[in-house]
Amino acid sequence: MQLRQITVPLSLAILVAVGCAKPPSEQIDAAEKALKEAQQSGAATYSAEEYAKLEGSLTALRKEVTEQDGKLALFRDYGKVEQLAASAKTEGERVRTDAVKKKDEAKAAALQAQQVAQEAVNSTLALVGKAPVGKDRAALEAIKMDVETLKTSLGQIQTSIDKEDYPAAQSQSKAIHEKSQAVSAEIQGALAKVGKRKSSGAKR
């Protein structure tokens, strides 16, 4: 009688304790949030490999939750879910930080390349400023047109930066820089040809 008195409440207590096992919603939500934040930080672009694996972790987590939910209440165990959620959250934060860092680095590199291109074009424009006037300017007219086009092309770099397409911004900057240097060399050659004399201005 005494044994029954102890066993029944004890069993009920165990059943209540085990049977009430619920998924760790807060931890799961935190892991999902970490994934979303990583995605919003541009991880799919800047840490594509890490991001894909993070998505894998979340898939494993969701699978485990579904698996446990499908079991009889008595046999549910969300211990592994908790473990996976904690790990995904930590990983998500790491991927986000990594992506932000890589994105900032790409942006900084693009801005630096833009500055180099800008300086090269400015230097070419300064050379054009030294070009002669009057009859001798004929030799430089076509080159001046090229410099004007280069100046206009600088706007495309900014457009790519605004679109956060930093690889495009970098390649545009490098191309403009390279072309600008070639045009500068051409101007110097032309200047050497026409000399430093000043001719009289003429209509035509």
Add this chain to the structure above:
Amino acid sequence: MVTTLTIRTWLAGGISILLLTGCVPAVPPDLIAAIEAIDQDLVALRAPEAAPEDYTRFAKQWVSLKSRVQTDDDLIRWPWESNDLEHELRQLHGEGWNTVSRLNRLQTTQRQQAESALSRLEARFLSINSHVESIEGRMALGGKPVHTDLLLKQARLFFDQKDYARAIHTAEQAGHALAAQTAVLTQELGRYADHQQVTSWQAIAKQTVDWSRAHQSTAIVVSKAERELTLYKHGRKVLSYPVRLGFNGIKAKRYQGDGATPEGRYRVTDLRGAGQTQFYRALVLDYPNAEDRWRFRVAQKLGTIASTSRIGGQIEIHGRENELMAQTLGCIMLDNADMASLFAQVSTGTPVAIVGALTRENAVALALAQLGDHHTDM
């Protein structure tokens, strides 16, 4: 006694065999290492960008299975037990290997495609530039060659970075820019290939030569396409000289500062000898004449020339100012020795016909035809 010993021996041996075979790990370590290697290959092949769906599927499954591998690490299974985890890992390995093979093939194809497109476009760009330089048509193209050049350089940069997809895309843009460049050239200089226009130029030249014959006098005919000035005396060709034109000389003059050399019937209005011109001798022409003024007014009314533009003037046939001078602002320039010869044979009133071309197979028409052929080749 013997029987008991034998049974014990058999039991011990059986248990030992069972223990030995049962102690194999849940998943062979070399399989894990092989999948890790596949993962590294996929990353090296830029799978997250080149095949995002395939890579995401692979990564998701890999992470999920890896987590199971860690969980099942301490499990001992019997050799005859089925091993779902190992089966799934082998399947993942197979799928990953297939993706690696496919990406390798794709990358090779893209690299070849990009290299072929880029080389073809770069060669064509150089060829067009060479033709444009030969007919001095650079100004007619405006900023288009620089735009094309920048795109080609960008495509080459992407190619060097092994970003073949982007290299192909940028090369395609360069291809369109090159096509637009050729179209502009054809539009701007197409009149050199227009038979009716050439016939009209031939008529102008013939009238000038006929005048020389009728008046037993000298006359000058300048062909812009051939960069040639011909002196006629009594209707007969006497001498021909190579000339240089304005920096935009291949086009017909429309307004002051456009660098174009005018086309039409003119006369020498003044002869300027040493000390009277900044050049070595000069023959001043009566540009703008009545026809030029009429054309200019019409263009201004139509809005094709800005209302603030001026018609220009001081178009001359002159010698060089210095030996290195290569182009003019719209005048016709001769070497000084040729200028001295010409100067000695003309007088005020000498008619000068400046035309685009004198033959249908002129240099500009031929260059345009070659560009057309290249375009068809593309």
